[in-house]
Amino acid sequence: MxxxxxxxxxxxxxxxxxxxxxxxxxxxxxxxxxxxxxxxxxxxxxxxxxxxxxxxxxxxxxxxxxxxxxxxxxxxxxxxxxxxxxxDFNFGRVNPSIIDIKIGSRTWDPQASEEYIQKGLKKDRETSSLPLGFRLSGFQIYQNRELGFWKPERTFQSLSADEVDLLLRKFVSSNTSANLDLQPDCSFASIVYGGSTGILSQLLELKAWFEDQTIYHFYACSVLMTYEKEFVSNGKIPCAEIKLIDFAHVYEGQGVIDHNFLGGLCSLIKFISEILITPEECTTEASPKDIQKNQIYFEELIK
Amino acid sequence: MxxxxxxxxxxxxxxxxxxxxxxxxxxxxxxxxxxxxxxxxxxxxxxxxxxxxxxxxxxxxxxxxxxxxxxxxxxxxxxxxxxxxxxDFNFGRVNPSIIDIKIGSRTWDPQASEEYIQKGLKKDRETSSLPLGFRLSGFQIYQNRELGFWKPERTFQSLSADEVDLLLRKFVSSNTSANLDLQPDCSFASIVYGGSTGILSQLLELKAWFEDQTIYHFYACSVLMTYEKEFVSNGKIPCAEIKLIDFAHVYEGQGVIDHNFLGGLCSLIKFISEILITPEECTTEASPKDIQKNQIYFEELIK
Structure with a gap:
C-alpha cells in the first residue's frame, strides 16, 4: 500500500x-x-x-x-x-516544516565528464552555491491550521546572502505567512536552532566529523532541516533534526577531507549562528530599498 | 641599500x-x-x-x-x-626552511572576468587545488652546512595526496636530502608542527578566525610555513611560524565566510595532524609501486 x-x-x-x-x-x-x-x-x-x-x-x-x-x-x-x-524521515510527523539545502560551492566532482562539469559549474555560478557555499533547493513552512503550508513552487536558488538570511529566519518564525511579513520574529530560533539538541548543535557535530573523515566526498548532497512548529507552539519539544540525503554523486575520499562540503557546511553554520546571536536583526531590514526588493521577491515567490 | x-x-x-x-x-x-x-x-x-x-x-x-x-x-x-x-619575514633568520602553500580549491573569485575564470579553473583542475583544496607553490628545505638548501626549481603543483604527504613529512625531517630518502624520519614533526606554539596550533587559530570572519575573501592567497632547522638540531626553539602572503585577489566578504579558503585550510590541517599522529607512517611506503613512483618523481624534481 x-x-x-x-x-x-x-x-x-x-x-x-x-x-x-x-x-x-x-x-x-x-x-x-x-x-x-x-x-x-x-x-x-x-x-x-x-x-x-x-x-x-x-x-x-x-x-x-x-x-x-x-x-x-x-x-x-x-x-x-x-x-x-x-x-522515511517524516514518518510520525504531523506538519513538518522542512528546508532542503544543497551543500558545497561545487556540485561536481573532479573526475566527472567534461559535459557534466560545465553544466554543474554553470548552475553553481548562477545560484548561490558559488558565493555562499550552499543553495536552498526547496522548503515548506507550516503556518497554522487555517493557512496550512507555505510551499513556494518557484525556483529560488539564485538568492543573495540577505535573502537566504531572511528565509532561514522565516523558517523559525511564528509570523511566517504569505502576506509579506518583512520582519520575521524568529520566536522559535532559540528552541529550534539553539540548545544542546537543536539544529546548530547537530550541524557542529556533523562538521567535526567532516573535519576528520576522508572516506567519502559528497557532491550535490543536501542537508534537510526539519521541525514541528505546532509542537513548539504547544510547549512541546520541536523534534528539530538534520538529515543528509541524495548520494548519487558520492565518491571515495582517497585520504583527503571533503573540503568542498565542509566549507559550505561552515558557511551555513555561520548563517544559523548569526540568527541565534541577533534574532531581532534581520539584515534585510537595513534599508527601504532592501525592503522593496524583498517585497517584490516574495510577491513573485508566492505567485 | x-x-x-x-x-x-x-x-x-x-x-x-x-x-x-x-x-x-x-x-x-x-x-x-x-x-x-x-x-x-x-x-x-x-x-x-x-x-x-x-x-x-x-x-x-x-x-x-x-x-x-x-x-x-x-x-x-x-x-x-x-x-x-x-x-620581511625572514629578517633575522639564518637558514629558514620554507613552504609556500596556495590555499583554496578555487583560485578565482566569482566576479572575475570570464577569461580569468577559465584560466584559473584550468590550473585548479591540473594541480592539486581541486582535489586537495590547496597546492604547493614552492619550497626550500635546509639540509645542513655542507649541502645547503634543497630547493627544487621545477614546478610540482600537480601532486597526489601521497606526494603532498611525503613533502610535508620531508619538511620536518632530519634526513631530508637530495639522495632520495624515501622514509623521512619526521624527527622535527613534534617540535615544528606540534606543541602549543607550533604550526598546527597556529593553523587552528587561523581556522577559528576564518569560521567567523566575513570581511574578506582570499583567493590565490598563500600560507607560508617556516622554521629554522639548525635551531632545532641545536636544541633551541625552531621559531616555527605561519604567515599569509599574496593579496592581489582579495575581495569583500559581504556577510559570507570565506568557505573556499576555510575548506582548503582544513584540508591542510588534516594532513599536518596525520603526520603528528603517525610520524612513522609515511603513506608512500605503502607499496613498492608507490616507492618506485616517488623515486621517479624525486629524481625528476631534483634534476
Missing part, C-alpha cells in the same frame, strides 16, 4: 503519472533507482555506508537507514521497478 | 635584470606594485587591513606589517617604481 509523500520539497515528485518517491505506512521511503550511473552510484554508497564500521554511531543518525532494494509498482504506473528502500 | 632576497620560494624573482621583490637590512620587504588591477587590489587590501579595527590582534601577527608604498629603484634596473613596503 504505497502512496505519494506530501512532504517532499525538492527533486522529482511522484503523482500525475510521474515517477517519484513513495512511502508506506511502516516508515519506509521508496526512491526509484535511476537506471544510469547515478542510480548505481547511490546504491553503491548506501551499501558501503551501511556496512562501514568506521562510521561513528552518532553520525549514522544523520543518514537514512537503508533496507536494500525492492521491486515495487512505480508511481508513474509503468511497471515493477527497482527502488531503494530507505527510512 | 636594497638587495635581492635568497629566501623567496614562489612568484616572480628578482635578479638577472628581472623585476622582483627586494629587501633592506632593516627588516623590510619591497614588493613591486603591479600596474594593473592586481596591484591596486593588493594595495587596497593592505590599506584596508592595516586600519581595520575588527581584526583581532593575535590574527594580525599572521599577516605582514604594512609600511605604505615607496618609489625605489626596481630590481630590473629600469627606474624608480612604486613598491609595497612590507615586513
Amino acid at each position: 504505497l502512496k505519494v509523500t506530501n512532504d517532499q520539497v525538492a527533486g522529482h515528485k511522484a503523482g500525475d503519472g510521474k515517477l517519484g518517491p513513495l512511502i508506506d505506512d511502516l516508515g519506509r521511503f521508496y526512491k526509484p533507482l535511476q537506471s544510469n550511473e547515478r542510480g548505481s552510484n547511490e546504491l553503491t554508497f548506501y551499501t558501503s555506508f551501511s556496512t562501514n564500521t568506521r562510521i561513528p554511531g552518532p553520525i549514522r543518525r544523520f543518514f537514512p537507514n537503508f533496507y536494500g532494494t525492492q521491486l515495487v509498482e512505480a508511481s508513474d504506473g509503468s511497471s515493477l521497478q527497482p527502488h531503494l528502500v530507505l527510512q | 636594497l638587495k635581492v632576497t635568497n629566501d623567496q620560494v614562489a612568484g616572480h624573482k628578482a635578479g638577472d635584470g628581472k623585476l622582483g621583490p627586494l629587501i633592506d637590512d632593516l627588516g623590510r620587504f619591497y614588493k613591486p606594485l603591479q600596474s594593473n588591477e592586481r596591484g591596486s587590489n593588493e594595495l587596497t587590501f593592505y590599506t584596508s587591513f592595516s586600519t581595520n579595527t575588527r581584526i583581532p590582534g593575535p590574527i594580525r601577527r599572521f599577516f605582514p606589517n604594512f609600511y605604505g608604498t615607496q618609489l625605489v629603484e626596481a630590481s630590473d634596473g629600469s627606474s624608480l617604481q612604486p613598491h609595497l613596503v612590507l615586513q
Whole structure:
C-alpha cells in the first residue's frame, strides 16, 4: 500500500503519472533507482555506508537507514521497478516544516565528464552555491491550521546572502505567512536552532566529523532541516533534526577531507549562528530599498 | 641599500635584470606594485587591513606589517617604481626552511572576468587545488652546512595526496636530502608542527578566525610555513611560524565566510595532524609501486 509523500520539497515528485518517491505506512521511503550511473552510484554508497564500521554511531543518525532494494509498482504506473528502500524521515510527523539545502560551492566532482562539469559549474555560478557555499533547493513552512503550508513552487536558488538570511529566519518564525511579513520574529530560533539538541548543535557535530573523515566526498548532497512548529507552539519539544540525503554523486575520499562540503557546511553554520546571536536583526531590514526588493521577491515567490 | 632576497620560494624573482621583490637590512620587504588591477587590489587590501579595527590582534601577527608604498629603484634596473613596503619575514633568520602553500580549491573569485575564470579553473583542475583544496607553490628545505638548501626549481603543483604527504613529512625531517630518502624520519614533526606554539596550533587559530570572519575573501592567497632547522638540531626553539602572503585577489566578504579558503585550510590541517599522529607512517611506503613512483618523481624534481 504505497502512496505519494506530501512532504517532499525538492527533486522529482511522484503523482500525475510521474515517477517519484513513495512511502508506506511502516516508515519506509521508496526512491526509484535511476537506471544510469547515478542510480548505481547511490546504491553503491548506501551499501558501503551501511556496512562501514568506521562510521561513528552518532553520525549514522544523520543518514537514512537503508533496507536494500525492492521491486515495487512505480508511481508513474509503468511497471515493477527497482527502488531503494530507505527510512522515511517524516514518518510520525504531523506538519513538518522542512528546508532542503544543497551543500558545497561545487556540485561536481573532479573526475566527472567534461559535459557534466560545465553544466554543474554553470548552475553553481548562477545560484548561490558559488558565493555562499550552499543553495536552498526547496522548503515548506507550516503556518497554522487555517493557512496550512507555505510551499513556494518557484525556483529560488539564485538568492543573495540577505535573502537566504531572511528565509532561514522565516523558517523559525511564528509570523511566517504569505502576506509579506518583512520582519520575521524568529520566536522559535532559540528552541529550534539553539540548545544542546537543536539544529546548530547537530550541524557542529556533523562538521567535526567532516573535519576528520576522508572516506567519502559528497557532491550535490543536501542537508534537510526539519521541525514541528505546532509542537513548539504547544510547549512541546520541536523534534528539530538534520538529515543528509541524495548520494548519487558520492565518491571515495582517497585520504583527503571533503573540503568542498565542509566549507559550505561552515558557511551555513555561520548563517544559523548569526540568527541565534541577533534574532531581532534581520539584515534585510537595513534599508527601504532592501525592503522593496524583498517585497517584490516574495510577491513573485508566492505567485 | 636594497638587495635581492635568497629566501623567496614562489612568484616572480628578482635578479638577472628581472623585476622582483627586494629587501633592506632593516627588516623590510619591497614588493613591486603591479600596474594593473592586481596591484591596486593588493594595495587596497593592505590599506584596508592595516586600519581595520575588527581584526583581532593575535590574527594580525599572521599577516605582514604594512609600511605604505615607496618609489625605489626596481630590481630590473629600469627606474624608480612604486613598491609595497612590507615586513620581511625572514629578517633575522639564518637558514629558514620554507613552504609556500596556495590555499583554496578555487583560485578565482566569482566576479572575475570570464577569461580569468577559465584560466584559473584550468590550473585548479591540473594541480592539486581541486582535489586537495590547496597546492604547493614552492619550497626550500635546509639540509645542513655542507649541502645547503634543497630547493627544487621545477614546478610540482600537480601532486597526489601521497606526494603532498611525503613533502610535508620531508619538511620536518632530519634526513631530508637530495639522495632520495624515501622514509623521512619526521624527527622535527613534534617540535615544528606540534606543541602549543607550533604550526598546527597556529593553523587552528587561523581556522577559528576564518569560521567567523566575513570581511574578506582570499583567493590565490598563500600560507607560508617556516622554521629554522639548525635551531632545532641545536636544541633551541625552531621559531616555527605561519604567515599569509599574496593579496592581489582579495575581495569583500559581504556577510559570507570565506568557505573556499576555510575548506582548503582544513584540508591542510588534516594532513599536518596525520603526520603528528603517525610520524612513522609515511603513506608512500605503502607499496613498492608507490616507492618506485616517488623515486621517479624525486629524481625528476631534483634534476
